[in-house]
Amino acid sequence: MTCMAKFGVKLWGATLFLSLIAYALPASTKAYARDEAREYKACIKLTKREPEFAFESALTWRDQGGGFPARHCAALALIAMKKYHIAAPRLEKLAEEMQTAGLDLVVPILSQAANTWLLAQDFSRANAVASAALEMEPGNIELLIDRSRILAAAENYQEAFNDLDLVLRLDPTRSDALAFRAAAWRQLGNNKRAMEDADLSLSLQPDLIDALIERGILHRLAGNREKAQQDWMKVLELSPNSPAGEIARKNIEKLEFSD
Numbered sequence: 001m002t003c004m005a006k007f008g009v010k011l012w013g014a015t016l017f018l019s020l021i022a023y024a025l026p027a028s029t030k031a032y033a034r035d036e037a038r039e040y041k042a043c044i045k046l047t048k049r050e051p052e053f054a055f056e057s058a059l060t061w062r063d064q065g066g067g068f069p070a071r072h073c074a075a076l077a078l079i080a081m082k083k084y085h086i087a088a089p090r091l092e093k094l095a096e097e098m099q100t101a102g103l104d105l106v107v108p109i110l111s112q113a114a115n116t117w118l119l120a121q122d123f124s125r126a127n128a129v130a131s132a133a134l135e136m137e138p139g140n141i142e143l144l145i146d147r148s149r150i151l152a153a154a155e156n157y158q159e160a161f162n163d164l165d166l167v168l169r170l171d172p173t174r175s176d177a178l179a180f181r182a183a184a185w186r187q188l189g190n191n192k193r194a195m196e197d198a199d200l201s202l203s204l205q206p207d208l209i210d211a212l213i214e215r216g217i218l219h220r221l222a223g224n225r226e227k228a229q230q231d232w233m234k235v236l237e238l239s240p241n242s243p244a245g246e247i248a249r250k251n252i253e254k255l256e257f258s259d
Contacts, residue, residue, distance in 0.1 A: 047080045052078070063197065075090045081086035084119045088117045123153055126153075143172065148184075179197070182194045198214050199215070207238055213232065
């Protein structure tokens with residue numbers, strides 16, 4: 001479904017975990033809590049450069065009392081190492097224990113777990129975790145979009161469409177949801193409605209890569225090769241080294257070889 005299922009797991013700023021640091025260190029001074037916040041920020045930063053070292057560092061910090069923030073950083077390091085099947089259950093367990101502790105970040109952690117199961121291509125588990133998070137927050141737009149991607153990856157296009165349709169009833173200006181619903185319309189055989197959504201998405205956000213790729217596909221299916229190439233060339237200008245850029249490049253090559 002275009003690049004609808006190709007996305008990274010969202011990383012959060014360390015400020016969101018100050019409550020976790022406070023929980024892990026109930027008797028700490030403010031200065032010490034600030035030190036722990038800096039530790040978390042440094043650990044997250046390290047996951048992007050040296051994830052193996054970040055993982056070991058997070059485990060050491062955990063053993064020294066780092067608590068939930070240290071465990072979260074360890075899971076993100078595993079994701080950076082592409083060890084998705086190991087990271088996802090760690091995130092689920094983290095969310096479960098945070099819920100028992102009465103903390104507020106359970107839904108975002110479950111969202112990350114669902115995204116990680118998607119990266120692991122375990123669509124059934126990804127759907128189950130996303131659905132559990134949505135039971136806690138039924139109107140959460142980000143979760144609905146995440147679940148639509150999971151459903152699309154599993155080729156369950158009607159249910160993916162249903163989630164996106166709900167998102168757009170809640171917020172008609174979500175250009176990303178419009179782009180994804182365009183892909184769902186196409187998979188369900190309604191290219192006319194797909195083009196309407198793709199055009200509307202790009203009227204709201206002219207440089208939205210997902211919408212450009214989808215509209216290019218729709219132009220090609222309609223026999224308008226020049227417009228298809230224009231959309232895909234714009235993707236290459238905006239993001240040449242991304243997964244979307246690779247999709248655009250391959251589509252352009254197909255156009256050239258079909259001459």
